[in-house]
Amino acid sequence: MAATGDGRGPRGSAGAQQHLSKSLFTVVIGSNNFFDYLESSDLRKKYTPHQYLSLMTTTLQEQLKRLHGNSVRKFVVTGLGVLGCIPSQRVKNQTEEYNEEANSWAVKYNDADLNLLLQQK
Numbered sequence: 001m002a003a004t005g006d007g008r009g010p011r012g013s014a015g016a017q018q019h020l021s022k023s024l025f026t027v028v029i030g031s032n033n034f035f036d037y038l039e040s041s042d043l044r045k046k047y048t049p050h051q052y053l054s055l056m057t058t059t060l061q062e063q064l065k066r067l068h069g070n071s072v073r074k075f076v077v078t079g080l081g082v083l084g085c086i087p088s089q090r091v092k093n094q095t096e097e098y099n100e101e102a103n104s105w106a107v108k109y110n111d112a113d114l115n116l117l118l119q120q121k
Contacts, residue, residue, distance in 0.1 A: 025067065026075075026078075057116075057117050
């Protein structure tokens with residue numbers, strides 16, 4: 001491993017892998033995917049909400065494995081927020097109340113699918 005001479009450590013592929021293995025990655029993903037599902041009659045015809053959330057979990061798992069295969073070892077993974085409470089969802093209701101369906105599925109995703117995925121080794 002060649003050093004850069006400027007105190008920044010080794011260069012090249014080995015240096016990149018070493019740097020990645022010490023870095024912290026924040027993964028904030030899924031909200032837009034679920035909004036797409038809520039707003040797409042085609043997706044709703046093709047998948048139940050549970051099936052779609054399972055698909056999201058599987059896709060996230062594949063991406064995390066990919067990162068891990070590239071020496072990433074430290075992750076912070078956030079779940080879905082209270083999606084039905086954000087302004088873009090509230091204005092879609094005549095009463096501008098929160099979208100209970102979106103919140104319910106976000107909780108189910110966080111508590112079931114995502115939680116189980118992150119407990120796997």
